[in-house]
Amino acid sequence: MGNQVTVINHPLIQHKLTLMRRAETSTVKFRTLLKEISLLLAYEVTRDLPLKTELIQTPIAQMEAPVLAPDKKLVIVAIQRAGQGILDGMLELIPSARVGHIGLYRDPKSLIPVEYYFKVPHDIDKRDVLIVDPMLATGNSAIAAVERLKSTNPLSIKFVCLLAAPEGLEHFCSIHPDIAVYTASIDDKLDELGYIIPGLGDAGDRLFGTK
Numbered sequence: 001m002g003n004q005v006t007v008i009n010h011p012l013i014q015h016k017l018t019l020m021r022r023a024e025t026s027t028v029k030f031r032t033l034l035k036e037i038s039l040l041l042a043y044e045v046t047r048d049l050p051l052k053t054e055l056i057q058t059p060i061a062q063m064e065a066p067v068l069a070p071d072k073k074l075v076i077v078a079i080q081r082a083g084q085g086i087l088d089g090m091l092e093l094i095p096s097a098r099v100g101h102i103g104l105y106r107d108p109k110s111l112i113p114v115e116y117y118f119k120v121p122h123d124i125d126k127r128d129v130l131i132v133d134p135m136l137a138t139g140n141s142a143i144a145a146v147e148r149l150k151s152t153n154p155l156s157i158k159f160v161c162l163l164a165a166p167e168g169l170e171h172f173c174s175i176h177p178d179i180a181v182y183t184a185s186i187d188d189k190l191d192e193l194g195y196i197i198p199g200l201g202d203a204g205d206r207l208f209g210t211k
């Protein structure tokens with residue numbers, strides 16, 4: 001695999017992910033946990049953000065102090081619906097990030113993603129992008145989202161999820177070998193309906209209580 005694939009196995013993330021996976025976890029708890037995990041994911045995926053220094057005055061002395069270098073803020077693009085849960089968490093840590101939305105749903109038979117919405121900042125070509133979605137199953141949605149975002153020509157793209165299936169991850173990496181992927185777990189496999197095993201079920205339905 002040419003891609004940089006990072007499994008973020010921080011104990012707090014792993015513990016919270018286990019709580020999310022449990023079938024008895026309520027919608028309220030699921031939503032809270034996804035938000036909490038997203039803060040921790042944001043911390044990890046922004047680890048390599050470049051810094052510059054600015055001359056500031058503390059109450060005691062002057063100093064050259066570090067600040068984020070990019071002139072243009074990050075764009076977080078949430079794949080709807082479930083990516084909204086990660087976006088909400090990440091915005092707490094990076095409140096000045098700009099936001100994009102891509103609406104995709106998987107056709108349940110073909111597992112082909114259908115796009116129903118797309119809106120990103122007009123100057124995305126001058127910004128770095130994080131695409132967020134809790135689930136990378138067949139990889140079709142992630143592949144389509146990255147393809148769509150690449151057409152807007154951002155400075156860089158990273159893909160951030162919670163769970164990936166090995167088959168889907170391999171598929172994604174074969175199509176987009178240049179995109180770094182961050183996930184909290186690589187699970188065992190996909191079932192015949194395209195669900196991640198053991199997974200956590202349907203992330204959108206669990207987040208929004210639609211089933």
Ligand SMILES: O=P(O)(O)OC[C@H]1O[C@H](OP(=O)(O)OP(=O)(O)O)[C@H](O)[C@@H]1O
Pocket residue numbers: 079080081082083104105106107111113133134135136137138139140141142168194202203204205
């Ligand atoms: O890797 P894939 O096989 O494409 O599956 C992953 C996609 O499936 C889920 O969305 P879903 O289609 O259920 O839409 P929803 O978020 O509106 O429920 C999930 O949030 C991903 O976007």
Ligand SMILES: O=c1cc[nH]c(=O)[nH]1
Pocket residue numbers: 135137194195196197199200201202203204
């Ligand atoms: O297991 C899966 C697969 C796709 N989408 C989900 O929400 N869950």
Ligand SMILES: [Mg+2]
Pocket residue numbers: 202203204205
């Ligand atoms: Mg769904």
